[in-house]
Amino acid sequence: EEQQCLLLSSASRFSPPKGVKLSYGTAGFRADASLLQSTVYRVGILAALRSLKTRSVIGLMITASHNKVSDNRVKIADSSGGMLSRHWEPFADALANAPSPQHLLLLINEFVEKEGILVDGDWQVEVLLGETRDQVEMLCFKQLNRHEQATMSRYLEYLRPQLWLHELHFSAIPCNGVTSIVGAVATDMGILTTPQLHWMVRARNKGMKASEQDYFEQLSSSFSLMEKVLPNSFGSKDTGIRGEGVCDMCKFGEVGVLVCRCVSLDGDADRLVYFTVPPESSGRIDLVDGDKILSLFALFIREQLSFLNEKEDMKNCHQVNLGVVQTAYANGASTNYLKLLRLEVNFTPTGVKYLHEKATEFDIGIYFEANGHGTVLFSESFIESLEARTNEISLGSKGSEGEKAALRLLAVSKLINQAVGDALSGLLLVEVILQHMGWSINKWNELYHDLPSKQLKVKVADRTAVVTTNAETVVVSPPGLQEAINEETAKYPQGRCFVRPSGTEDVVRVYAEASTQEAAETLANCVAKLVD
Ligand code: 16G
Ligand code: ZN
Incomplete structure (x- = not known):
């Protein structure tokens, strides 16, 4: 009542x-x-x-x-x-x-x-x-040399004021x-x-402490732990430099004057992409998207797993199953690259909820959308096995490579947000891995070369008229549309194309990939006409 x-x-x-x-x-x-x-x-x-x-x-x-x-x-x-x-x-x-x-x-x-x-x-x-x-803000980190590496706390002090309050x-x-x-x-x-x-x-x-302070402390402590357990890591001496001494913030339009690697967070900081502005690029930027972040993470984790699986330490452990999850928007070149690494690549429909759910099926599941939503998930049982593996060694002692790899993976599981994709924790993991590899953003960007692609949207009377299956790669309704798309796509070398109804706007989206930019655009335009 x-x-x-x-x-x-x-x-x-x-x-x-x-x-x-x-x-x-x-x-x-x-x-x-x-x-x-x-x-x-x-x-x-x-x-x-x-x-x-x-x-x-x-x-x-x-x-x-x-x-x-x-x-x-x-x-x-x-x-x-x-x-x-x-x-x-x-x-x-x-x-x-x-x-x-x-x-x-x-x-x-x-x-x-x-x-x-x-x-x-x-x-x-x-x-x-x-x-x-907030509005999209651009952060720009100067290419840091070993000696002036920013520590975690400096990054965070810098990042916090990025969230602007509007009405x-x-x-x-x-x-x-x-x-x-x-x-x-x-x-x-x-x-x-x-x-x-x-x-x-x-x-x-989970009964853990859960304030914003606790969030930053967890990121901070797992980041420092990564520093300690990676062989090529930071000098990690605290020079007392504050954030503003290390990083330069700039708005998009000002980026061109700096030679740097830049990271862009979306409005609520659940997506990140990197980019770089090549010298004399006259406005061009090189985008390092979610697919490349996924590839970097996959490469690093695979390396750690290979240490973990080495030698007799592994007698009692089962083969760790690592899976990656993408959507149809993943650039075909990234999928090829991941397959070359002999990884199991899975596809789901667009939307974090689908990718996340799939990623929970693995001991380690890495998922990313090309647009920068993504994270790395560790299963409870795998974390337990890592903990069992590491509790005999302390940080100071000389553990075996396998034990060190277990420590690193544990640190990753604490650093990268286990609830949902998180730009702040994602960028920290990127930074620590780049540092470990000794890579510049350009080296990272060269992992593979994206195939030229084009996205279009078509305003339609009723987007629900388009129904897809197979992780949105095949149209089942209206009848005949998929056959027409296939016929068009077959005309282009390395052609790939799909259409799907948007989940957020009243439009049908078209994605096309081909061996040249021109071909990708022609393919997208032709298929858009089929949808109209
Ligand atoms: C939402 C989704 C994002 C997806 C996008 C696709 C979350 C947190 N966000 O923003 O993952 O890529 O929708 O939009 O799940 P679309 O359906 O309009 O293409
Ligand atoms: Zn967002």
Whole structure:
């Protein structure tokens, strides 16, 4: 009774926009801020119910996108720290679109019953709230020599102010949603990156310390550990230089004046790509994308596994299974490269939730989208075997190569965010590996050469008319379209092409690859006409 009244009265303050159909989509509700108020409120309710169901802490994140500042997204970090269980997405859609408080209440009652959610007051519902309001910012690290290597803490001091605060349209609304469930508590974690919130949720549910300070401490300590256990690592002497002495921040337009390696983080810092500006490039940049980050990580981890598997230490251990996960957007040259390394390459549809899920099937699963979303996942049982392997040696002692490799892999598992792709932890792992290899960004970029590619989007009346299968590489509907694409693609040497409905916009996307830029563009244009 009390619950029903509370919900009806608080819901009546946030009416949904008329004539708009909201969908949880690939990764949360995304719309202009002016349309999202009631959705943000209702996602608060969703998070509280999810906390009740899973008996764990849940996260709720509001982010700005790399598009307009008002283009916002609201999403859930599930009990594992990962994306909302797909099983709950239809309920999320229904909640967001319920036309009135009465409908909303009805939906909730039905769902609580169907899911067997216990509302017995035995569990203290808690939702962690996070918010990011930033624009894409470019960071630029000078090519550092061994002697002036930045230590982790210097990077972090430098990175933190990157999150700019813009107008807050929502600040109190998610809290209203959460507390409309009797007894539920919303804890405001403040301005965070998306991956920080995911990390916190995971940490809380594992009974670990979970403040922002703890996040930085974990990154910092695992980064220093990497320094200690890599043979060619940093001088690691603290010269007392602060961030500003080591790095130069610059906006995109200013990058050209520096010879450097640069890293670009997206608006909520869950994606990273590197780039470099070749001298006399007249505006050209060389992009080092998610596929190359994946390749670098795979190369390094494979090397460590080969040490681990060496000699008799391995008698009792099973062969470690390492898998990599890509999407159809991965440049064909990267897939070839990974296969040359004799790695198992898997494909899933676009969207972190799919890649992440696949990556959990391995002892070590590395996943990346070309656009920079990705991370490296370690299975619990593999971590345990690494711990067993390393607990006999201390850092000072001379362990075997196998033991050192185990220490390095453990450090990687602590450094790289296990909940979700995280640009900050990703860039630290890139930096430490480049340092270890003694590679410049150019050397890294030369691992393989991307095939020329082209992406287009086609505005269509109904994007759901295009249905795909096989990790979005084959169209099953409308009939005949795939055959037409095949016929066109066959005309181009090294041609590859696919179309898929966007999960975030009302368009169908076309991707084409071929041996020359011109051919890739012609192929993309021809296929776009087939879709139209
Ligand atoms: C979302 C996804 C991203 C995917 C993109 C594709 C997450 C966190 N984000 O941004 O992984 O690449 O959608 O967009 O999952 P599209 O469907 O419009 O091409
Ligand atoms: Zn992002």
